[in-house]
Amino acid sequence: MARAWIYACFFVSGFSALVYEIVWSRLFVHTMGTSNLSITVVVAVFMGGLALGSALGGRIADRVESPLRVYAWLVIGVGLGSLAVFPLLRIASPVLGAVYRLNDGQPDHPFFTIAKALVCAASILLPTAFMGATLPVLARHVTSNLTHVGARLGALYGVNALGAVAGAAAAGFYLILRMGLAGTAVLAAALDILVGIAILVAHARARTPAPAHKGARHARERATRAAAPPSHAGAPAPITVSRAVRIVVIAYGVSGFVNMCLQLGWTRALVIAIGHSTYGFSVIVAIFILGLALGGWIAGLFADRLARPIAAFGWILVATAAASTAAIPRLGVLPARFASDMAAAVRSGAPGTFDFIAFMQAGALQAALVILPSTILMGMAFPIVGRVRALSPQAIGSAVGIAYASNTVGAILGTAITGFVLVPLAGRIWALLYLAAGAGLATGIAVLRAAPGGSRGRRCALAAAVIAALLGFCYATRPAGVLDAGAPPAPERARRYWNPAIFAQGSIKGVYLAHGFKSHDAYVEALLGWWDVPYYRDGEACSVAVLHRRADGHRSLHITGKADASAGESSFDLDTQLLNGHLPVLVHADPRACLNLGLGGGMSLGAMAAHRDVGSIDLLELSPEVVEAARLHFADVNGRALENPKVRTIIGDGRNHLAHTARRYDVISSEPSNFWIAGIGNLFTEEFHRIVRDRLRPGGVVCQWVYGYNIRGEDYATAVRTFLRVFPHVTVWGNSVGDTLLLASCEPVRIDRARVAEALAAEAVGSSLASIGIDAPEDLFRYFICDGAVLRAWAGEGAVNRDLFPILEFSSPLGYFDKDAEILAQLAAAAPGALPEDMLRGFSEEQVRAARTRLRHGRMLRDFFRKIGNRSFSGALDIYEALAAERDSWSLECAAFLLADRTADMGAERRAHLRRARGIHDTAALCAVDGYRPGPAAGDMPIVEHFTRLAKAAPPGRWSTLVALARVQLHANRVDDAFASIAAAAQRGAPEYKLVFLKGLGLGMRNELAAAEKLLAQALALAPNDPRAEKDEIAYNLAYCLEKLGKSDAAAAMYRRARDLGYNADAIRAAIERVLHPRVK
Structure with a gap:
């Protein structure tokens, strides 16, 4: 041929x-x-x-x-x-x-x-x-x-x-x-x-x-x-292999180990930047192999003409190590850089032109810039090693086979040792990459020392120069926090390399975060100012971080760059996390044995464990780092569920356990991550749902979370259509931001009022559900969306997600950046009728009417959230007015809190929206962001009395309400009352800088100026560089305190700092004039 x-x-x-x-x-x-x-x-x-x-x-x-x-x-x-x-x-x-x-x-x-x-x-x-x-x-x-x-x-x-x-x-x-x-x-x-x-x-x-x-x-x-070619029959004659050739073959095996370490490290880092969808992994694999192909072809052009091929192989290994090292700092800032670049593309392009395909094309370019230089060099090694090992025309096949086998064995060891030893030992991706590059460099130098011919001294001197240059480069671009103690201050930009506050954010959501910043530097500085990272770990399976927002204490659990759980006053999915545990237990008549698939922050597990009639819970979680993070940093919101003797923690694949275990369960709650993520689609296939069904005891209930945001309608329909093929009786529940829960059983789903009321009477369950607006059984229906008949009609006929046809994992990422499909609104429109009464058991006519009212309120609140998301504030306030007419205090508080948060960037227009909202129904949240002015409903009532009344109506547990109350009390010179509010806010987890600031103000009002100065200076140091922190106000009050102490120069300097932080320029100008040019009385 x-x-x-x-x-x-x-x-x-x-x-x-x-x-x-x-x-x-x-x-x-x-x-x-x-x-x-x-x-x-x-x-x-x-x-x-x-x-x-x-x-x-x-x-x-x-x-x-x-x-x-x-x-x-x-x-x-x-x-x-x-x-x-x-x-x-x-x-x-x-x-x-x-x-x-x-x-x-x-x-x-x-x-x-x-x-x-x-x-x-x-x-x-x-x-x-x-x-x-x-x-x-x-x-x-x-x-x-x-x-x-x-x-x-x-x-x-x-x-x-x-x-x-x-x-x-x-x-x-x-x-x-x-x-x-x-x-x-x-x-x-x-x-x-x-x-x-x-x-x-x-x-x-x-x-x-x-x-x-x-x-x-x-x-x-x-x-x-x-x-x-001529016939090759017959056994080749024995060949003597020199020491140098043996070293080359061994080194090629070591390079297989190193290359696999690098590939795993690159993949772990790159998917945080370009998204860990199946397309992200495909891009990385394709580019990696493309580099090998190009390298092999390039080396083939000159390999036979090399005078000293062993030395050439050594230099290729050294060059590979150098190229790999040079890419490490770039990887450490790539998520934020890529998010900034994509946000700039969104701003500069026409509306609707940016989509997932554009995102992946740009991601492929970024991946190529990182790994192609190294992989081209990796690919160049094979033809040269083959030439070195081929010592006889009759043994070319053996030579190639031995070389390739050596490299492959090294790759096998690299896979196993990297995953089970190096990653857990190093705890950081960057440490793995540096270790791998160092091992590759050492291997190259060993080959250079063994290479015959040429000047060995010259080779060693050049290798030493390369090592020195690489060490200098590594020191200058070292990861944030490394070698800082006792060393000269790191360059400003070095704080960004592999800083978890930047890296752990990822970029697929970071595109939205970066959109509001004009430059990459501004975005990065904001991230560094906003977040503390009390926990970060690169584990065997994923990278896990806990991010704590300094301004308001918001916590989020990030797994491989994506937030999968959150807690805090500004967490809008806490209701779903709690309902996923409570709802199936409340529906089941006797929930003794339960299973929770996917831990996240542990709120669903804690909700499930709070019920006294639950006897045992199997927790299935793939990552031990997630378990550790939830135990250390979310224990206060998950009820220390991981310490509960009911809970058996199983570290492993949840589907695998369900497929093989002999156990049966009364309740199975499944809340994995989004199925656009590679591998997660296996938990949304028809076969998996059948596995779940087969593990239920008679009367068993399953609660399956399905996301309804960043998704196209047809993909959501595929997910629910697949679910409906297995479970005949389904109801749909959801919150106001797009999370939905499919509550299902093989028998009709019934809500027994007496059982729900009994559960609410227990303190642990009652307080947990009260935090999401459920004080009575009827309140549960504010989260009801539709029943199975409506869902089945809406989903219609079409594709089904199966093990052998996993369409969701491939289709759903494509719609990630599309216009919001507004799934909840579609489902509500498909179910305009009343609450299905056959679902209710033990409800009186009056209670049925109350449940229908809560259903209506829930829909109105979802519409309010949707309009706020679309920046339709006038329409949202119309809904707010309708909620006020129905006197649904919970929905009004939620709506007002969102309005106060989402109008922060609107300037003068915000004031008009706030005044209208306060005229309809005033809340503590609205009053606080409106400068603590008396609302229209206050009349002649003093603001402190008015705000105290508003604070009592606010949802329980909010520290921000107590902080705002303390400020109002201080303005009214009620210092003792303010200190009591500050102490109560501390119990609820208010950020330290806010508490210290308020204490400083209180001491200042008591004329304890020296103590006040100390506290205000401490508050200014603690306050993050975040607009939410109102750092300019802290600086202004510290300047005023310094002025009162007679420290004119220091006061003027602090007034200028307050101006630089954004305080009113006219007020600052007047204050500086007053300090530097006091009027003589």
């Missing part, structure tokens, strides 16, 4: 190989779970098969007459073997279940791990071994002598890797979405089988003698046979 056709066939092999890898990785998740241990087992077996096949295939290639024919049978074997994976995994599933039940609740038990490894090996070891053998076999065919080993290997490696790039892109962006997993695998298998058959047919024709009368055909045949 002509060499071009051989390369084309090898391109197709590379294409199919990556398709298999992607498809199999998804299949094994269904059977073996998504824990780091399970994924490592799959990767180790996959790459182990490649290494085994490479080592054996090289030896076979050197002994057979026709390596090309062997290659043909190998690719046919890969195709046939891949088709067997599906039925083998189906057969293995009950076996795995039986093994799991021997140690139920221990997903990482050694017996279960061994069973998974055996299942994996039985399924894919043979086809992966065939894959691994193809490279040395084909290399033996196309290489007849040592003069062009590098060129041929570079061409083969580059072509195969380009095919892999095409396979990764095709499977990740198109094939699985359109054809499903099975269809995609069948396509890849068909390509391999067709390639193998085509080669066999062509090979047979090339060896068949032509009839004498067909001269032209005979001439072509002779030309083909002349182009074919």
Whole structure:
């Protein structure tokens, strides 16, 4: 066969190989779970098969007459073997279940791990071994002598890797979405089988003698046979391998280890920047392999002409380490940089032109800038190593096989050791990347020392210079907080490198945050000023951070750059987090055994554990870091649920546990993350819902969270349509910001009033539900949206999300940046009728009317939130007026709090909205942001009396109400009352700087000026650089205190600082004039 056709066939092999890898990785998740241990087992077996096949295939290639024919049978074997994976995994599933039940609740038990490894090996070891053998076999065919080993290997490696790039892109962006997993695998298998058959047919024709009368055909045949390499039959003679060559092969294995560490580190960092959707991972894989392909092709152009190839290999390793090191600081600021760039693109483009495709295109460019330089150098190593190891024309296959196997074994070790040792040990992605780059640098220097020929001293001197330069670069760009103690102050920009306050935010949500800033620097400085990060950890499976907003104490739990839980007065999803635990327990008649899938901040778990009739709860959480963060930083809002003896914490894959456990549950509450995230879609498939249904006891209830924001209507419909195929009786509940809960059972869902009332009478449950406006059973229905009949009609017929056709994971990211589909409004419009009375049990007619009223109030509040989100303040205030007419104090307080928060950037227009709202119904939140002016309803009542009345009507637990009350009391010279309010606010978790500021004001009013100065200065130091903190007012009051103490120069300087912080310029000008030029009396 002509060499071009051989390369084309090898391109197709590379294409199919990556398709298999992607498809199999998804299949094994269904059977073996998504824990780091399970994924490592799959990767180790996959790459182990490649290494085994490479080592054996090289030896076979050197002994057979026709390596090309062997290659043909190998690719046919890969195709046939891949088709067997599906039925083998189906057969293995009950076996795995039986093994799991021997140690139920221990997903990482050694017996279960061994069973998974055996299942994996039985399924894919043979086809992966065939894959691994193809490279040395084909290399033996196309290489007849040592003069062009590098060129041929570079061409083969580059072509195969380009095919892999095409396979990764095709499977990740198109094939699985359109054809499903099975269809995609069948396509890849068909390509391999067709390639193998085509080669066999062509090979047979090339060896068949032509009839004498067909001269032209005979001439072509002779030309083909002349182009074919000579026979390779017979065992090659023994070859002596020098020490330097052995060092090269070992170093190539170490480089496989290093490269895998770098790939894992890059991936963990990049998905925080470009989003951890399936498309983000596909982009990273495709770019990584593209770099290898380009590197192999480039090195093939000159590898055979190198005078000292071993030294060249050493320098390539050194250059790879240098390029990898240079990329580390960029990765540390990339989430914020990318968010700023995307926000600028949104501002400069026409409305509606920015979408997820544009986001991913820009993300691909950023990923390429980070990893392409290093991966090109990585790819350059293979042709050179192959040339060094190929010592005889008769042993080229063995040489290539040994080199490739060495590198692959290193990659296997890199996968396992990185995940289980290096990441937990280092605790930071940047530490892993620096360790990997350092190991690569040391390996390169070792090769340079062993390289024969040339000036070893000159090489060592140059390597020392490279090391010195890299050390200087690393010091100048060191991560925030590293080597700062006792050292000269770090450069200002160095505070940004890998600073968790910047890095943990991610960029896919950061686009919205950065939109309000004119420059990247302004955005970054805002993040640094806003947030404390009391917890950050890069764990085996994900990166976990707890962010604490200094201005108001808001806390959020970020997992790989996405907020998955929050707590604080400005948390608008606390209601969903609590309802996800309370609602299914309230509905079930006797909820003894419960399961909570996904911990987050632990509020759902705490809600579930608060019920006295709940006997046991199995908590399923994939990441131990999430458990630690919830225990350390959310215990006050989750009721210390993780310390509750009812709770059994299982660290592992929730789906895997449910699929294999022998336990049955009365209640299963599932609140995973959004299914646009890679891997989460497996918890929203029809098969998963059937697994959940099968684990319910008779009468069991399931509560499934589904997000209704950043999503297209058709994707939400697919999610609920899939759910409805399994559970016939469903009701939908939700909050005001787009979260929905599907409450379902195999029997009709009933709300028993007596049971709900009994639960509310318990202090733990009653106080928890009161915090979200539920004081009586009827209040529960402010969160009701519609019943299953309405939902079924709205969703209609259409696509269903299945294990083998995971459309949600591929479709939902595409709508992330689209205009809000307003799912809740659509569902409400589809259910304009009354509350379904067959759902109510034990409600009197009056109570039914009250429940219907709360249902109406809930819809009105959702409409209010929607209009505020659309910046339609006039329409929102119309709804506010309607709520006031119905005297729903809870909804009014929620609406007023949102109005006060969302009008902060409106300037003079804000005043008009606030005055209208206060004229309709005044609240403490509105009064506080309106400068504590008496509202229209106050009449002649003093402001302190008016505000005290408003504060009593505010929802319980808000520290901001007490802080505002203290300020009003201070203005009224009620210092003792103010100090009592300050103490109460401290008990509710008010930020320290606010408490210190108010105490300083109080002492100043008592004329204890020296003590007041100290406290005000402390408050100014503690206050964050955040408009919410009103730092300018603190500075102004400190300046006034200094003025009263007679410290004129210091007072004038502080007045100027207050002006710089944004205080009224006219007031500052008058104050400075008064201080510096006092009037003589």
